[in-house]
Amino acid sequence: MRLLFPITYKGGLGNVKSMKVLVTGGAGFIGSNLVKLLLQKNFEVKVLDNLSTGYKNNLERLDVEFIQGDVRDIELVENITKDVKAIFHLAASVGNVKSLNNPHEDSEINIIGTINVLEAARKNNVERLIYSSSAAIFGELISMSIAEDHPQNPDSPYGVSKLAGEKQVLCYGKLYDMTVICLRYFNVYGLNQRYDAYGNVIPIFAHRLLNNQPLIVYGDGEQTRDFVNVKDVAIANYLAVTKACRSGVYNVGTGMNISINQLTRYVQEASGIFTATEYASPRKGEVLHCRADISRIKDDLGFKPDINIQLGLKEYFNWFFNQNV
Numbered sequence: 001m002r003l004l005f006p007i008t009y010k011g012g013l014g015n016v017k018s019m020k021v022l023v024t025g026g027a028g029f030i031g032s033n034l035v036k037l038l039l040q041k042n043f044e045v046k047v048l049d050n051l052s053t054g055y056k057n058n059l060e061r062l063d064v065e066f067i068q069g070d071v072r073d074i075e076l077v078e079n080i081t082k083d084v085k086a087i088f089h090l091a092a093s094v095g096n097v098k099s100l101n102n103p104h105e106d107s108e109i110n111i112i113g114t115i116n117v118l119e120a121a122r123k124n125n126v127e128r129l130i131y132s133s134s135a136a137i138f139g140e141l142i143s144m145s146i147a148e149d150h151p152q153n154p155d156s157p158y159g160v161s162k163l164a165g166e167k168q169v170l171c172y173g174k175l176y177d178m179t180v181i182c183l184r185y186f187n188v189y190g191l192n193q194r195y196d197a198y199g200n201v202i203p204i205f206a207h208r209l210l211n212n213q214p215l216i217v218y219g220d221g222e223q224t225r226d227f228v229n230v231k232d233v234a235i236a237n238y239l240a241v242t243k244a245c246r247s248g249v250y251n252v253g254t255g256m257n258i259s260i261n262q263l264t265r266y267v268q269e270a271s272g273i274f275t276a277t278e279y280a281s282p283r284k285g286e287v288l289h290c291r292a293d294i295s296r297i298k299d300d301l302g303f304k305p306d307i308n309i310q311l312g313l314k315e316y317f318n319w320f321f322n323q324n325v
């Protein structure tokens, strides 16, 4: 592969009809929604997933080549990358709390796994790599709204490993003839997001409502978050592969924030279940307000988050209740 300095401006990858892409982590929450969109757009899709937190049935009835395997297996990653033009790298050990309990595994998957994917991409002349990053890389938030150049001082092993992954990805973009895009997701919610021990607030609320339990809010509930629907996140990935752009990082959110109190009302309306809300002591280190500045991705890629949270929650609760009844 040719060495390239500096980062160059590249056209989109053009006709997607015959384009084969690899989605790592494609059986997971965000990955499966992305796979669905890519198939609708006529891409040919391969998925690599070790099913540690993903589900084969997220891909049910979808016409994909599924490879059950691990991003830590460099030989496998290199082999399955030989015929792909672009890679969406989503496979990761996900979440701050999980990383506190398993810091070694977090780094092995998120840092070494990402280097494996990059090396496979380099050796096989992959043209574009889209890396799923996270707002967790910012750590303590000191301004509102949060632009891409907000200081990055992660306060969990997960935030550190996602930031290290980003840096590796950007470095490969500088060194080699490959366009690399890092998409930093804020609070993603939507179809295929299951309730688990490390779950986000919306699946936790859904689980509690389904079991007629009160919603627990930490602090006074006036803290705010930027909740972005997974379908909009999938579109951001699609734009990142099809649009002409240069390597770089982009926030992916809605540019709007709602309070947790407001969220409790929305989830009750969406579910039709009205349990009590109980308030508990604020959690240590929890940020008060969070809202993404999405002007860069709007300007460069034409991203326009489309899904109203109340409608998105209605769709989510329909799905969640069907899964769990």
Ligand SMILES: NC(=O)c1ccc[n+]([C@@H]2O[C@H](COP(=O)([O-])OP(=O)(O)OC[C@H]3O[C@@H](n4cnc5c(N)ncnc54)[C@H](O)[C@@H]3O)[C@@H](O)[C@H]2O)c1
Binding pocket: 024, 025, 026, 027, 028, 029, 030, 031, 048, 049, 050, 051, 052, 053, 054, 055, 069, 070, 071, 072, 089, 090, 091, 092, 093, 094, 095, 109, 113, 132, 133, 134, 135, 162, 184, 185, 186, 187, 188, 189, 200
């Ligand atoms: N959910 C969010 O709110 C959010 C926010 C910011 C960033 N992200 C990022 O988005 C990506 C997808 O996250 P998600 O929320 O869909 O989580 P998820 O756990 O549903 O998806 C991760 C997928 O990767 C697979 N995987 C894990 N380790 C693997 C390995 N070693 N080899 C192969 N596959 C492996 C899992 O089985 C799963 O299918 C991650 O990179 C995550 O860091 C998610």
